[in-house]
Amino acid sequence: MSTFGKWIESNIGFKALASAGAVAMASYYFYYHYLINKAADTIVPYTIPSNFDESQRKGEIRVKSLFVYPIKSCKGVQVDKIALDQYGVVNDRRFLLTHNNRFITQRVYPNMAHIEPQFSQDGKELIVTAPGMDRELRVPLDPAQLGGQQVDVVIWKDTTTAIDCGEEANKWFSEYFGKDIKMVTIGEGYKRRIEKQFFEALNYQDQSEQDKDKLQTSFCDGAHIHILSEASIARLNSLIRATRHQKHEKQEADLTVQTFRPNVLVENAFADEEDSWSTFDISGTTFKRVEHTPRCKLTTVDPNKGVIDIYGDNEPIRTLRQFKNINGQPVFGIVCIHEQDGRTISIGDTIKKL
Template sequence: GPAAMAGWAKAAALTAAAAYGAMKMIEEMRKRGLIGTEEWVEVGTVTTLFVYPIKSCKGQAQEALRLDEYGAVNDRRYMIVDENGRFVTQRQEATLCQIAPSISADGSLKIEAPGMSACTVRPTKRTSAEHPELEAGIWEDDVTVVDQGGEISTWLSDFVGRKLRLVGMSERYERISSRKFTPRRSFGKTAFSDGYPLLLISEESLHHLNSLLSVPLPMNRFRPNIVIKTDGGAFAEDSWKRIKIDNLEMDIVKPCSRCKITTTDQVTGYRDEEPLITLSRFRTRKDVGAPCGDKTDVFFGQNVCHMTEGEVRRGHRVFARRNLFFFLSPMFV
């Protein structure tokens, strides 16, 4: 009847008004730079690059990162495991930070540590009596790996003081990053990193954190692959949904939750309470709009997934597309 028609007309008018209001609000927010546009905007420059050849051991600064389907070449392609094949990190053994691995041009792996003679081995993906294929556990994943032999395992066990072995990716190795957050367009694979192939942090974010700490911390506490000097101020990277470095496009997937490795002095292995206490005051899940994690988690840096192989060099300019809403995954924006 007429009453129903009037009701429908009123509802339609309200809906139209709400839609118009939302459009005007989005337009205003775009003007103010609060939400994203599809245009690339120059946001900074690559200043430092790192690889960590053995998971949870010392990193190596690089002039360039070569990216293959798993991430940066020579980055976390080896991992230390215990007698049960479970991964071992600085969370359990802080002294791993003192082990300095390096990979030479011919592919040999050398490890050094205070008070130890250097140990050099030729890593392999092929199985043999000396290099058996094993199943190893890293977080919730079981992966197929190759034991890297008795010599390097003995060295690690002697240095740390418990039975350990070094394993590498086998020819049958397969591990995908979180399907929930990894954009379908990316490779979606990772080596032995915690969850994603690359980690990005801006110098400005660390500078801001250090301004709140009584003792400033070096970048090595946070173990990034790509460090950027940005024009956008501290935590500008929170608002990026995609970046382009020398025509290599990458997705900013989600903020990186941080553990007690960040509290470990990467020279001495001494553990403190910072920066986790200070980060808990302004970098919680709620603060950063992280799409997952516990209430008590803190976040610093951004997990990144790449789509193509290529090279990132120091000095490369960085372009970004702003995230529509910071809490949305790149899968949805």
């Protein structure tokens, strides 16, 4: 076996692959990119995969894990099922933290990674804890129970009307951050369409303004739901290891699903296979992809330590920029909208490309 082949076997773990053919294909894939990187840090145009060897598939493509992120850019909550409504995943990114009425995220406040929301046992309250705080915060999930004032907030290019979560919540977060922070939520008067380019992706650009108003979204970055496969995460970790090896850098711990913050984690898909899903079904609910998920420096935040770019290597952005780059933007996972409200997705549900 070649020196590079030995390195692949010991560092990426291809002993675990099922067949010699899979080993050969994977070794070629990484060796090809290894040679490119060894010559120069060349950006390789990303081609969305389309052909897959079904004989290598381990079983039906299914939902492995589900997550909601009640407060934008804070810790997620792993759940057994999620419900869908007009804004996306129920209870997902329905709360927002603001400074001077503008949203904040881990991009600037990486210690948001330590803020941990949970749902009360009766499902009526959000319970929030964080390191250094001597008390938990309880906030009603029903905005009607807040009695808060309407306030205009800015999220990216959008200005929308939200509901102030009240003095107690604002005081709690201001104490945690050491500056004036407010917590707001979606309530009466809230309107925020999905991004303009998504209408074009859906061929909805000629729809009436009234019809476009039906496609609303929560405080998420773009649209309803984010989907990613565990195989894609495994491949990205392999590419990062190869990049670090080529640059003679120390190998660090693999990235986990928490880094990428999907709502749906998929099993039994091939690596990057979800990139090829334009329309697909999850147990009777139709989804349409509106974009491949753009990635930014938020993914360099260590979700356990709340530190940005802890190793100073800009991973995973550095590797994504080389190997999964679409029009100059590193991408990973897919952003989708659902076509039917009131549906539920559960762990174990099957996924079928339409």
